[in-house]
Amino acid sequence: MGIVCPECGQASRDLEFCDHCNRDLNGPPAAPPVPSRCPLSAAGIELTPEQQAALSRPEALLLIEADGAWQRIHWIDRETLPLWSARLRERIAKNSLRCLPQARLVEEDAGAWMMVDAVPLRRADGAPEKGTGP
Ligand SMILES: [Zn+2]
Numbered sequence: 388m389g390i391v392c393p394e395c396g397q398a399s400r401d402l403e404f405c406d407h408c409n410r411d412l413n414g415p416p417a418a419p420p421v422p423s424r425c426p427l428s429a430a431g432i433e434l435t436p437e438q439q440a441a442l443s444r445p446e447a448l449l450l451i452e453a454d455g456a457w458q459r460i461h462w463i464d465r466e467t468l469p470l471w472s473a474r475l476r477e478r479i480a481k482n483s484l485r486c487l488p489q490a491r492l493v494e495e496d497a498g499a500w501m502m503v504d505a506v507p508l509r510r511a512d513g514a515p516e517k518g519t520g521p
Pocket of ligand 1: 392393394395396397405406407408409410
């Protein structure tokens with residue numbers, strides 16, 4: 388008799404705390420550590436609990452429309468940020484390459500938001516859509 392841990396997916400005999408990852412198996416599910424407000428637009432975007440849960444890993448992404456443009460957003464919490472910061476900085480540095488969509492990194496106390504313009508881009512300036520870049 389046991390319970391399947393929603394965190395690690397393994398069966399735990401302890402019904403209170405997971406045998407494997409020590410997650411609290413009782414009470415309400417832990418709130419996802421993803422902030423409910425994403426600074427995608429000037430006013431910020433309110434995320435649903437499902438969207439917050441979907442962003443609980445840095446690899447996870449969410450497509451969100453803000454100000455008429457689609458953005459890919461990632462959330463990297465403070466704990467894992469050091470593992471990602473080099474990669475993120477490298478990506479931000481590539482903003483100058485016209486062949487890549489613009490990326491923004493917004494740091495907060497709890498972590499950082501990575502926001503990348505998502506295709507299709509509706510550009511008002513009529514810039515060519517194709518072109519593979521240099
Ligand atoms: Zn577990």
